[in-house]
Structure formats: structure tokens, C-alpha cells
Amino acid sequence: DMKVTQMPRYLIKRMGENVLLECGQDMSHETMYWYRQDPGLGLQLIYISYDVDSNSEGDIPKGYRVSRKKREHFSLILDSAKTNQTSVYFCASSLSRRDSAETLYFGSGTRLTVL
């Protein structure tokens, strides 16, 4: 069963705390993504990972970092969270390699609230 799993589904943190969002996929996809979704803005790309330890900044990387130590697992880290990082975060994966574009498979999202 092809699946992208995100944990946790809901998270409430205080400003200044560290946040870890986790994502896993069981499709052996090379490429994984982190997006955030805000009303009226659609999805904004935070980071792309093309494979283990091969990560690239997306359009809004400031305030975020990522880690990919295993192909099936991709983490998003917020060091000292800010209130403007309150959002819904989506992880996605695809077969896309550097030379072709393919369908993205999305997780169900993590709703993060920073108080």
C-alpha cells in the first residue's frame, strides 16, 4: 500500500521551543518535499530532498532545517519556533529524479500551532 505518513497530526508548541515533524514513505521514492499551506497562499515549498543527505532549499527555507538519513524518512526541524510558523505542514514524495518530473504523493499533514 503506497503511503506517506506524517507524525504528529496536531502539535501545539510555545514560541522558542524546538519542533520536530516527521515523515515516512514506503514507496522507496528518491525525492521528498516539505510544504506549508496557509489560507490564500496555496502550498509553499520549504525544502526538497533528492536522496539521503542531498537536500536543497525551496522557496521559504528560512527558520527551517531538514534531515534525511534514510531514504524512507524525512524530518523538518524548527529551531526556536516562531508564531508565524503556525501552519499546516505537508510532506510529499515522488519518483522524480533530477531529470524527470513525476506525481507527488502527500501525507495527511501536521497542523502546528505556535503560541
Added chain:
Amino acid sequence: GEKVEQHESTLSVREGDSAVINCTYTDTASSYFPWYKQEAGKGLHFVIDIRSNVDRKQSQRLIVLLDKKAKRFSLHITATQPEDSAIYFCAASSWTGGYKVVFGSGTRLLVSP
């Protein structure tokens, strides 16, 4: 970098009518244009795509048109049903040292009986 504009933020149609969602993009190098559907409280899932080597693609009630000259693409949903109600996102993918997918802001489609 690529920017995708989705023109309709909301769209209301009656069941059985057609719905059309329009998007424009800026990067002439973009070559892959997928559409995704998001139901309430869920992640996005793929519905249909089109690549730049064709200008029309159909999958059952969904038709995608691509006009590369105008840098415009559109999703047509024919014979709409209430279960088509959702948010639809268009996207464009271009090479920037790797393929990056840029999304539009979404169109909320409401199909009323």
C-alpha cells in the same frame, strides 16, 4: 523562479454542469503541469496531469488543456457531481538543478445538487 497563478479562488456550479479552473505560469521552461485535489482535513491527491509535448489530455470526466504560447492551462470537470466538491490546486514543474513543483493558491469548488 516559477510562479503559478490560479485565477478562481472559489467556484460554484450546479450538479451536472461543467466547471473550469484556469491557471497561468511564468517560466517557459516548465514542462509538467499536474492537478491535485484536497478534501476537507486531508492531504492533496493527484487527479490528472499534462506534459508540454501535448495540448490536451482527458481522463474520464476530467480534461486538461495547455496553451504554451499563452502560458496557460486549465482543468475542465464535466458532468460535475457533489463529490467533486473540494479544493483544486494547479502546479507547474520546472528544472532548477532538479525538478521543483510550484503550486497555485487553490480553487474551492462547490457542486450543489
